[in-house]
Amino acid sequence: MEAAGGPAVAMDGYPSPVPAFLTKLWTLVGDPETNHLICWSPNGTSFHVRDQGRFAKEVLPKYFKHNNMASFVRQLNMYGFRKVVSIEQGGLVKPDRDDTEFQHLCFLRGHEHLLEHIKRKVGPLLPAQLQPLFPSQPQPQSQP
Amino acid sequence: MEAAGGPAVAMDGYPSPVPAFLTKLWTLVGDPETNHLICWSPNGTSFHVRDQGRFAKEVLPKYFKHNNMASFVRQLNMYGFRKVVSIEQGGLVKPDRDDTEFQHLCFLRGHEHLLEHIKRKVGPLLPAQLQPLFPSQPQPQSQP
Amino acid sequence: MEAAGGPAVAMDGYPSPVPAFLTKLWTLVGDPETNHLICWSPNGTSFHVRDQGRFAKEVLPKYFKHNNMASFVRQLNMYGFRKVVSIEQGGLVKPDRDDTEFQHLCFLRGHEHLLEHIKRKVGPLLPAQLQPLFPSQPQPQSQP
DNA sequence: TCCGTTCTAGAATATTCGCTT
DNA sequence: GAAGCGAATATTCTAGAACGG
Numbered sequence: 001m002e003a004a005g006g007p008a009v010a011m012d013g014y015p016s017p018v019p020a021f022l023t024k025l026w027t028l029v030g031d032p033e034t035n036h037l038i039c040w041s042p043n044g045t046s047f048h049v050r051d052q053g054r055f056a057k058e059v060l061p062k063y064f065k066h067n068n069m070a071s072f073v074r075q076l077n078m079y080g081f082r083k084v085v086s087i088e089q090g091g092l093v094k095p096d097r098d099d100t101e102f103q104h105l106c107f108l109r110g111h112e113h114l115l116e117h118i119k120r121k122v123g124p125l126l127p128a129q130l131q132p133l134f135p136s137q138p139q140p141q142s143q144p
Numbered sequence: 145m146e147a148a149g150g151p152a153v154a155m156d157g158y159p160s161p162v163p164a165f166l167t168k169l170w171t172l173v174g175d176p177e178t179n180h181l182i183c184w185s186p187n188g189t190s191f192h193v194r195d196q197g198r199f200a201k202e203v204l205p206k207y208f209k210h211n212n213m214a215s216f217v218r219q220l221n222m223y224g225f226r227k228v229v230s231i232e233q234g235g236l237v238k239p240d241r242d243d244t245e246f247q248h249l250c251f252l253r254g255h256e257h258l259l260e261h262i263k264r265k266v267g268p269l270l271p272a273q274l275q276p277l278f279p280s281q282p283q284p285q286s287q288p
Numbered sequence: 289m290e291a292a293g294g295p296a297v298a299m300d301g302y303p304s305p306v307p308a309f310l311t312k313l314w315t316l317v318g319d320p321e322t323n324h325l326i327c328w329s330p331n332g333t334s335f336h337v338r339d340q341g342r343f344a345k346e347v348l349p350k351y352f353k354h355n356n357m358a359s360f361v362r363q364l365n366m367y368g369f370r371k372v373v374s375i376e377q378g379g380l381v382k383p384d385r386d387d388t389e390f391q392h393l394c395f396l397r398g399h400e401h402l403l404e405h406i407k408r409k410v411g412p413l414l415p416a417q418l419q420p421l422f423p424s425q426p427q428p429q430s431q432p
Numbered sequence: 433t434c435c436g437t438t439c440t441a442g443a444a445t446a447t448t449c450g451c452t453t
Numbered sequence: 454g455a456a457g458c459g460a461a462t463a464t465t466c467t468a469g470a471a472c473g474g
Contacts, residue, residue: 013393014370019445020465024375061380064446065209065464071447077457078446085456120445121458163462197341201386208463209380209447214358215464221440222462229439242345264462265441307435352436359437365467366436373466378446408435411469 021075022115024063030109034059041101044109046084049100076102078121165219166259168207174253178203185245188253190228193244220246222265309363310403312351318397322347329389332397334372337388364390367406 009015029038029047037055040047049055049069056069064072084101106114173182173191181199184191193199193213200213208216228245250258317326317335325343328335337343337357344357352360372389394402 012368017373020373020375020378021446024378027375063375063379065378065380066447067380068448070449073456074448074458075446083456122444165463197345201341210464212465214466217439218441218465219463227439309436354437356438358439361466362438362468363436371466378465409468410434 016116018115018118019079019120021120022079022118025076025107026112026115028059028063040109046101046103047107049102051098052100053098079118080104080121081107162259162262163223163264165264166223166262169220169251170256170259172203172207184253190245190247191251193246195242196244197242223262224248224265225251304404306403306406307367307408310367310406313364313395314400314403316347316351328397334389334391335395337390339386340388341386366409368392368409369395 028034029040037051037059038047038049052069056067056072060069060072061067066072081102081104084103086101104118106117108114172178173184181195181203182191182193196213200211200216204213204216205211210216225246225248228247230245248262250261252258316322317328325339325347326335326337340357344355344360348357348360349355354360369390369392372391374389392406394405396402
């Protein structure tokens with residue numbers, strides 16, 4: 001598809017665009033102005049959202065056309081991000097710390113070019129893709 | 145403001161079959177507050193938008209998550225509305241009046257119930273229609 | 289095709305004409321009289337349109353036979369220009385500062401001769417693709 | 433034939449709601 | 454109960470198509 005290490009370039013000469021959500025997320029996480037609400041994890045392999053309420057109402061509408069945490073999470077899932085469940089959060093001790101962590105293998109601090117490898121999940125699956133349309137019909141190639 | 149993308153909810157709590165765009169458009173056209181920018185035609189079979197620039201920047205963001213006339217027109221076309229081209233606008237006489245008219249057979253003043261007959265056009269072509277069901281790549285066992 | 293760096297010259301010896309839209313656009317962007325509404329980007333690799341409403345009504349009719357931003361954008365796309373999207377836009381608050389940016393790889397300040405490389409897109413459906421070049425039915429009256 | 437203007441549609445991402453696991 | 458997903462509408466950018474010059 002593309003040369004390793006180089007920017008993806010389409011046939012028309014323009015670079016393959018990274019979806020707006022990913023560039024905004026990258027900016028958002030790294031922005032020192034909002035690091036108290038969203039920031040990289042110490043080792044730069046995931047990011048944290050603190051105080052969902054304030055994050056949703058104060059930060060999200062500056063980058064997106066909504067102010068809902070749920071919509072933000074839906075986008076994260078659409079791009080393959082997964083919530084990181086820590087022992088503390090998953091344990092019996094109720095975490096009163098409003099801290100949510102998300103992760104993606106290609107979302108790493110200092111490696112912005114890896115964003116090009118994060119692909120948005122494509123639309124709905126078709127019934128034709130789930131089962132053969134004509135099961136009784138033999139394949140055209142299969143001829144002894 | 146109503147949530148974009150979600151189904152409209154009537155006062156009884158049950159989902160209305162009319163998409164949010166249509167109910168908003170209905171309110172928008174009939175609202176006396178904005179009749180100087182968008183209003184019914186005299187006979188109530190179409191509506192006019194005057195001064196696209198002001199309409200887009202002042203009225204649209206109060207109902208939608210954007211302020212672009214083009215996005216508004218795209219939605220109108222998605223729901224089957226057609227632009228009404230008058231002789232005056234198409235003629236040689238330069239119409240400096242910024243006046244755009246749209247029409248739909250089921251968008252009639254005083255007949256809000258007809259909105260239920262306006263259907264949004266379905267999405268793009270299905271992937272199964274874009275690629276052959278039986279690709280032309282030959283099987284390995286094919287021998288000349 | 290043509291010598292690198294030199295003007296495009298057809299076989300008949302005349303220079304290949306640049307469509308009117310491109311020369312007008314070049315003049316338009318560089319004209320100091322209208323730099324408050326349309327101007328080069330600082331590095332000269334793209335151009336900005338500010339205040340679409342005023343630009344459409346005041347500037348466009350001085351160069352073209354219309355005053356619609358949509359028609360201007362259609363032409364830009366016909367010639368391969370792409371809109372440049374910034375992450376600043378798309379927010380819910382402070383909708384935007386009405387700034388649209390377009391770019392073409394061969395539309396560079398100080399390199400007017402590159403305009404000759406910008407080609408208008410041609411219709412996708414060619415008549416030759418709709419019917420066989422050599423029909424099986426020979427014409428009776430075919431004469432050399 | 434090619435270019436210009438207009439109106440509409442395609443295609444991809446974005447936002448929301450409800451369901452599933 | 455919550456994380457993830459399907460589906461419908463919404464928003465954006467680009468292209469198709471018709472018509473005329």
